[in-house]
Amino acid sequence: MKETWQEKARGKRAGKGVNMFKAFLIKYAEIGVKGKNRHLFEDALVHQIKVALKRCEGKFFVHKTQGRIFVEAEGEFDFDETVACLRQVFGISGICPVVYAEDEGFDKLAERIVEYVDKVYPDKNKTFKVNARRARKDYPKESMEINADLGEVLLNAYPEMSVDVHEPDIMLNVEIREKIYIYSEIIPGPGGMPVGTGGKAMLLLSGGIDSPVAGYMIAKRGVKIDAVYFHAPPYTSERAKQKVVDLARIVARYAGPIYLHVINFTDVQLHIYETCPHEELTIIMKRYMMRLAEKLALDTECLGLVTGESIGQVASQTLASMAVINEVCELPIYRPLIGFDKQDIVDVSEKIGTYETSIQPFEDCCTIFVAKHPVTKPNPKYIRRHEEKLGEKMDELVKKALETEELIIVE
Amino acid sequence: MEVYLDNSATTQVFPEVAAYMTQIMCQQYGNPSSLHLKGMEAEQILRGAKETLAKILKVNEKELLFTSGGTESDNLALRGVASAYQRRGRHLITTQIEHPAILQTMHYLEEQGFQVTYLPVDAYGRIHLEDLQRSMRQDTILVSIMHTNNEVGAQQPIAEAGALIKRMNPNTLFHVDAVQGFGKAKIYPKKMNVDLLSVSGHKIHGPKGVGLLYVDEKVRVRPILFGGGQQGNLRSGTENVPGIAGMAMAAKKLYENYDEDVRKLEECKSFFIDGIQQMDGTRVNGLLPGNPHGEGTAPHVVSVSFKGVRSEVLLHALEERGIFVSAGSACSARKPQPSATLKAMGISQELLGSTIRFSFSVFTNQQELEYTLSVLREIVPMLRMYTRKR
Numbered sequence: 001m002k003e004t005w006q007e008k009a010r011g012k013r014a015g016k017g018v019n020m021f022k023a024f025l026i027k028y029a030e031i032g033v034k035g036k037n038r039h040l041f042e043d044a045l046v047h048q049i050k051v052a053l054k055r056c057e058g059k060f061f062v063h064k065t066q067g068r069i070f071v072e073a074e075g076e077f078d079f080d081e082t083v084a085c086l087r088q089v090f091g092i093s094g095i096c097p098v099v100y101a102e103d104e105g106f107d108k109l110a111e112r113i114v115e116y117v118d119k120v121y122p123d124k125n126k127t128f129k130v131n132a133r134r135a136r137k138d139y140p141k142e143s144m145e146i147n148a149d150l151g152e153v154l155l156n157a158y159p160e161m162s163v164d165v166h167e168p169d170i171m172l173n174v175e176i177r178e179k180i181y182i183y184s185e186i187i188p189g190p191g192g193m194p195v196g197t198g199g200k201a202m203l204l205l206s207g208g209i210d211s212p213v214a215g216y217m218i219a220k221r222g223v224k225i226d227a228v229y230f231h232a233p234p235y236t237s238e239r240a241k242q243k244v245v246d247l248a249r250i251v252a253r254y255a256g257p258i259y260l261h262v263i264n265f266t267d268v269q270l271h272i273y274e275t276c277p278h279e280e281l282t283i284i285m286k287r288y289m290m291r292l293a294e295k296l297a298l299d300t301e302c303l304g305l306v307t308g309e310s311i312g313q314v315a316s317q318t319l320a321s322m323a324v325i326n327e328v329c330e331l332p333i334y335r336p337l338i339g340f341d342k343q344d345i346v347d348v349s350e351k352i353g354t355y356e357t358s359i360q361p362f363e364d365c366c367t368i369f370v371a372k373h374p375v376t377k378p379n380p381k382y383i384r385r386h387e388e389k390l391g392e393k394m395d396e397l398v399k400k401a402l403e404t405e406e407l408i409i410v411e
Numbered sequence: 412m413e414v415y416l417d418n419s420a421t422t423q424v425f426p427e428v429a430a431y432m433t434q435i436m437c438q439q440y441g442n443p444s445s446l447h448l449k450g451m452e453a454e455q456i457l458r459g460a461k462e463t464l465a466k467i468l469k470v471n472e473k474e475l476l477f478t479s480g481g482t483e484s485d486n487l488a489l490r491g492v493a494s495a496y497q498r499r500g501r502h503l504i505t506t507q508i509e510h511p512a513i514l515q516t517m518h519y520l521e522e523q524g525f526q527v528t529y530l531p532v533d534a535y536g537r538i539h540l541e542d543l544q545r546s547m548r549q550d551t552i553l554v555s556i557m558h559t560n561n562e563v564g565a566q567q568p569i570a571e572a573g574a575l576i577k578r579m580n581p582n583t584l585f586h587v588d589a590v591q592g593f594g595k596a597k598i599y600p601k602k603m604n605v606d607l608l609s610v611s612g613h614k615i616h617g618p619k620g621v622g623l624l625y626v627d628e629k630v631r632v633r634p635i636l637f638g639g640g641q642q643g644n645l646r647s648g649t650e651n652v653p654g655i656a657g658m659a660m661a662a663k664k665l666y667e668n669y670d671e672d673v674r675k676l677e678e679c680k681s682f683f684i685d686g687i688q689q690m691d692g693t694r695v696n697g698l699l700p701g702n703p704h705g706e707g708t709a710p711h712v713v714s715v716s717f718k719g720v721r722s723e724v725l726l727h728a729l730e731e732r733g734i735f736v737s738a739g740s741a742c743s744a745r746k747p748q749p750s751a752t753l754k755a756m757g758i759s760q761e762l763l764g765s766t767i768r769f770s771f772s773v774f775t776n777q778q779e780l781e782y783t784l785s786v787l788r789e790i791v792p793m794l795r796m797y798t799r800k801r
Contacts, residue, residue: 234727234794270797369797 020099020119021079024086025183026069027094029191044194044222045069045091051256052085065177066135070098083187088254090220091197092189096173099182106141109180110153113172116182117154117161127164128154132174139176146174193222195256201334202297203227203306204289205248205260207240207362210308210337212247212354213345217336218306219255226300227251227258227410228293230265240362248410250354261296262406265289267397269369276386279371282316283378284387287328288398294329295402305329310337310345315374324378414734414779418614419561419591419712419770425616428661432618432653443650444641453652460659467666468608469599470625476646477655480622481590481611485512485555487624487646488586488607491632492553493520499582500550506530506538506567508752509557513588517555530556535698536565536756537707540575547579554585558592562752562768563697564712566592573604584630590614590622594665595673595711606630612658615665616772621654665773672773676710679771679780683713686784690791692718696758696766711771714753716762719795725767728790734783737768 028045046062046069053060058077063070071086079097086095099116103109117124132146141149150172151163175181203215205227215225229244245260252258265288272284293305309317316325326333337345349355387394415423435456441449443457458472465472478484493503505517507529517527528546530538538556547554554576559566569587576585586607589598594615600608607630612621626632626645638647665672681700687693696714698707717725722738729736753763769783 234724234729234731237723237727238730273797 020116021097023070023072023098023100023181024082025096025098025181026071026086026092027096027186027189028069028091029093041091041194041197042069044197045089048089048091048194048196048256049086052089053082055253056082056085058082072100087187087189089194090190090192090222090254091194093191094186094189096183096186100179101182103139103176103178103180106146106149109174110150112180112182113150113174114153114157116184117158117170117172120184121170124158124160126169127162127167128170128172129163129165129168130154130172130174133176135175135177146176150174190220190254192220195219195222195254196224198222198224199303200224200226200301201304201306202293202300202302204293204308205229205244206308207243207247207358207360208308209342209349209355209358210310210313210345212251212308212358213348213352214306214308214336215251215258216254216348216352216354218334219251225251225255225258225306226261226296226302228261228263228296230289230292231262232266232269233264235266235269237362243357243360243362245408245410246357247354248408250352250357252410254352257409257411259300260408260410262408263292263296263401264404264406265292265401268292268394268401271390271394271397273369275389278369279373279375280378280383280386281369281371282374283321283324283383286316286321286325287383287387288394290325290329290333292398292401294331296405297331302331304332304334306334306336308337308345309335310340310342313342315376318376320377321375324380324383327380412733412779412782414783416769416771416775416779416783417735417737418772418775419564419768420737421613421619422616422772423774424613424618424657425661425664427664428617428657431660432657435653435656439652443652444639453650456652456656457650460655463659463663464623467662468625469601471628474625474628476624476626476642477650478622478624478646479620479651480613481510481588481609482512482622484590484609484611484622484624485510485588486516487632487635488609488626489513489516489520489553489555490635491645492584492586492607492630493523493525494633495631496552496584497525500548500552501525502528502548502551504528504530504543504546504551504554506532506556507755508532508536508560508562508565509555510561510588510590513555513557514751532565532752532755534757535707536560536563536696536752537698538567538572540568540571543572544575544579547576547583549580551580551583554583556585556587558587558589558598559595559709559712560697560752561591561712562750563714563756564591564709564770565697566596566707566709568707569598569605570603577604591709591712594662595676595709597669600625600627607632610658612654612661615658615661617658617661618654621651621658623658668773673710675773676771676775679775679777680710680713682777683769683771683780683784686780687713687715687787690788692791692795694718694762696753696756713769713771714766715769716758716766717791718762718765720765720791721794722765722767724794725765725791728794729783729786732786732790734786737770738766 042064046064049062059074061072061074101112130147130150132143134143170184172184198221201218201223203225205211219225227248231241248258248260268288269285272281276284297305312318439452439456441453443450443454461472461475464475503525505513521527530542532538556567556572558569573585576583584606585604587605588609590609590611593610606627608625610623613619632645634645636647641647677700684695687695694716726736726738753766
């Protein structure tokens with residue numbers, strides 16, 4: 001069975017109980033192809049890495065050099081914790097733990113390579129290839145020469161090892177710059193794009209399983225998110241609100257700080273309940289949520305709304321219902337989970353760590369007054385007509401809801 | 412106005428108690444097992460606390476064990492006795508309306524091969540002695556009955572049950588969970604044929620994280636915690652000196668003022684129940700004060716069902732106006748399931764989810780209750796308008 005990177009990392013650390021890695025080389029896939037905008041994406045990634053590493057023990061120096069991003073630890077740091085943090089930064093495709101040292105001549109380098117292989121690969125029964133890059137052209141040997149010479153040194157030191165230049169088990173990268181860098185392992189990152197490169201959107205966050213996942217998916221594409229939660233006291237409790245804050249906090253680990261707008265929705269909801277046919281309650285309620293969310297979005301420079309809807313999951317998530325919901329907004333509504341099955345969504349929520357929080361049993365405002373048989377194919381004409389009955393009173397209630405907004409900054 | 416009517420969940424610590432505990436934590440912070448002076452200081456505080464509590468219960472100081480709270484006391488009593496006497500018999504008796512600390516421990520003992528009989532209760536939440544009598548067997552090693560129910564305040568006939576148990580089988584031990592009753596009723600284990608009794612600190616204006624278990628000196632208990640052998644090897648672990656001292660001081664304060672406090676609580680309860688009964692669509696669960704059955708109801712708990720109102724919504728609506736109450740009991744409110752006590756009392760399905768518990772303390776006054784009643788009169792009809800349409 002193949003070792004996981006965690007096992008490998010532990011193996012490395014087992015070497016004399018000292019963490020030999022002092023730096024990480026950050027690989028990024030998609031942002032490499034962005035042409036002239038490339039530096040913007042790289043700067044955003046560097047920024048996001050810096051933000052993420054604030055949560056880790058230790059001091060880090062994050063910098064860009066010649067098309068790569070390095071994270072160097074200054075002094076002691078917790079390897080596992082740091083890797084875990086970096087794995088939450090969108091835009092990173094791989095994290096390579098790096099050993100670096102001063103250039104003290106080729107013989108010293110050969111010694112280091114032998115030591116590196118010994119610590120990182122206790123089992124020597126492997127094929128390898130040395131891949132040297134000489135960024136500093138005044139180094140006395142050329143890349144090809146370094147490859148051959150280091151290969152020979154390793155074969156002499158570990159006769160069980162063999163060279164395979166096409167599909168090696170171990171790709172031993174040696175980079176000669178001001179210092180010498182050695183790395184061979186790539187820990188997979190989350191992929192995606194650095195948050196902030198894709199504009200900003202307003203996430204409708206409930207206490208459920210889906211909306212945090214939707215937020216995660218949108219943020220993964222580089223979009224910064226604000227969130228809005230509709231609170232309906234006394235029908236929903238302070239604990240339900242706390243649950244949403246907790247969820248936002250988990251999503252913020254990936255998406256960066258989230259401005260959570262809490263809107264008191266009770267009066268709007270009760271007015272709909274009193275005035276409109278009961279089976280249309282949910283759909284009309286959702287239309288008002290969208291209207292409110294759009295107003296907030298426009299005030300906060302968001303370019304779209306994001307929901308956790310997926311087709312057919314509940315009555316208000318049929319194509320017909322979503323069409324009726326869409327017509328109240330000018331801004332596009334993004335639904336990243338639209339084609340997901342529930343189980344797929346649950347899988348992601350478990351992976352990102354929101355599931356346990358999402359399943360705490362607090363009532364949210366959507367379920368409180370729900371009809372037994374809500375409409376699944378709402379007729380937009382009827383819906384509009386019934387909404388008209390809400391009258392000017394509704395405009396006032398909406399205005400009041402927006403005015404009494406509570407802003408929570410979740411980090 | 413802040414009105415705290417959830418005193419069965421926990422109580423406000425008496426300020427003197429908090430001050431005394433702070434003093435102990437900062438000054439007499441020694442370990443009572445230490446041989447030096449600091450240790451002795453702490454030991455003396457422990458002794459004083461024991462003396463106080465022993466006096467209140469009219470028991471011997473040696474018969475008191477300090478625990479981490481009601482749950483541990485209940486666990487130690489049940490598991491400790493079951494394990495020490497299992498060769499004598501494997502039958503246990505309890506009631507259907509016990510606190511989860513008892514019920515869940517009983518379920519655990521069932522898994523260990525013990526048989527448990529759960530006594531039913533009547534519409535007032537009281538057991539019937541005939542049921543107890545019928546359930547007693549030669550191999551019944553322990554009966555555990557709660558003194559005061561946490562959800563409706565029903566008080567069980569402890570002295571009568573104790574006498575009955577000993578008459579039927581002198582070998583059967585009797586445990587009483589007095590977590591809700593202690594401080595609100597006079598409880599004397601020796602006179603009531605009670606062999607083990609659980610008490611908690613934070614229900615009597617003392618601190619959380621401390622409790623008491625009385626164990627009659629003739630009773631053997633096998634410990635459930637192992638370690639340094641403190642408290643006669645029955646409950647290892649360094650004693651929670653400030654907690655124990657705080658609990659003892661709170662108990663002392665309550666019983667010094669007992670007659671007056673209980674009379675005040677009873678007045679509050681009558682006043683509140685009168686107000687509730689004037690409202691439409693309400694039902695007070697359990698025995699009413701001054702009922703023909705005599706005693707049988709705690710002076711500090713009122714359980715009310717509000718027809719057509721979801722208890723959780725009412726709870727939050729009251730909270731918005733500074734009034735803090737419980738839906739069912741606090742320990743089960745996290746899991747939204749109908750209360751076992753109310754179910755056992757035969758409350759209809761419709762009312763199960765519409766029941767609120769108001770519980771008073773010595774800090775409660777009529778002005779607060781007037782305010783609560785006026786808020787209820789205002790919001791209950793409003794909430795009824797917006798219940799889920801069918």
